[in-house]
Amino acid sequence: MAKFTSALVGSLLLGTSLHSAVAADGAKSATPAQAAQIRIVKTQATPKRATPLERRLFSDTFEASTFLWNDWNKFQENYHANYAGDDDPATAWVEGDKGSGAGQWLRMKLTPLDATTAVRIRIRNGYQKSPELFKQNARVKTATITLMPSGVQKTIELKDDAAWQEFVLPQTEGVLQAVELKVASVYEGSKYTDMCLSDMQVFATSTSVDNPAFEKSKKQKLTAWRAARVAAAKEFAKGKVGSVLAPAYDITKSQLDNGNSVDLAVTMAKPASKEWLPAFEIAKQAVAQFKTPATSGMILMPAQLFRPAGAKMPPTDGFVTPTLEYAYYGSSDEVAILPIVASSSIFFADRSKIAEMKSKLTVDEALAAPKCKGQKYWVMRTHDPEGKAPDRVAALVVTDCGMVETRGGKDLATMAQVLVYRDDGKLALVAGARSADDFEYVTGYRWGDRGGAPTILAATNITTWSIATVAAKEGISAK
DSSP, rough: OOOOEEEEOOOOOSSSSOOOOOTTTTOOOHHHHTTTSSSSOSSSSOEEEEEEEEEEEOOOOOOEEEESSSSTTTTTTTOGGGGGGGGOOOEEEEEOOSSSSOOOOEEEEEEEEEEEEEEEEEEBBHHHHHHHHHHHHHEEEEEEEEEETTTTTEEEEEOOSSEEEEEEEEEEEEEEEEEEEEEEEEEOOOOOOOEEEEEEEEEEEEEEOHHHHHHHHHHHHHHHHHHHHHHHHHHHHHHHHOSSOSOEEEEEEEEEOOOOOOOOOHHTTTTTGGGGGHHHHHHHHHHHTTTSSSSSSSSSSEEEEEOOSSSOOOOOEEEEEHHHHHHHOOOSSSSSSSOOOGGGGBBTTSSEEEEEOOOOOOOOHHHHHHTTTTTEEEEEEETTTTTSOOOEEEEEEEEEEEEETTOOOEEEEEEEEEEEEOOTTTTEEEEEEEEETTTEEEEEEEEEEEEEEEEEEEEEEEEEEEEEEEEESSSSEOO
């Protein structure tokens, strides 16, 4: 899916927490076991400055061990981990464990920054929407900050007040990919046990080149996510969302040990994913034609996609619609992947008109074009040689490419995705692939019914190293 031509370390962290067994304020390189928990794709080094420079790092992706979900926060528009990065004291990450919050963690994912020698972290403790809520909810008292992937740690103690509090962690010059805060103890709330943290800011000192436009774009994406989330919550509350997604999902994941093979066949044969094997075989047939179309059977044909003005997919925890930036820097295994085409209609083969074109452009050629821009499509249909059954859409291939902001300027990013449909026209799975033998991921969907509308009951994301499943919190009957 990703075109790794970046001058950066093109990867996101896996969801497993990384902790070095070192004393407070200690520094230690990650052990082999810890290194295995981080997917790092090494690329050409980022150009360096003559002198180190401290710069603010932004993120549009925060993770947490838990966050609160209840009747007041049905669509999680207030308590998600991302709210720790919006610089707004009126919002907060609110953990969702039954206890006081001890043992819970918050992780800020960063676009990898090379040649980092020090990290300064500012924290605004508690839920600062009002002085009353600050006292009523629990606040962080002591915690451990971990820099990833270096494993450098610092044990900190926060004051029980609303002011910004600052901590500095030096490290041996190297890459910085994430900052994690793991709570050890809390100041108890006068009314609620939920532990809250309003904001966390990260400043890194590095000799890598600085591109302020890149960091600004990350902040803009988080701001856009926040606005879309609040808007979607209101629409869900009114019952007007034409989405195939439920308001909320639980996420479970497990690590696998399949070696370094990029062949997903081993993982797909496991009990958790083997129900999608037939659809995966169709995806393999489509990917095998990326370079040269077949001459018989189901042929992958260039196509034009006519999409109705249907509902866009609202931001929902556990799901990601891949963007070019997402493809460029590497995909995450912790969520289910949605189609690149961000519309509810694409989940049904009969809701988007797909017409074959006379073009001979192959998928490989589209991805290799030096100035390609935008999405292109190919369709693969079933065909009954006896003419007794009508043709139907078996698979749709979508490519996208364009320029993305990087720390060193702009660079070209490309991605390709295969959508495979069930016999009844519902989307069975999406698969990210770069070539016939190089699948990035496969996400399979399970369908159900919510209020008479077809809804994704659950989805499972499969890679060679992990399986992550999201399941709807609300009751949905399976179909």
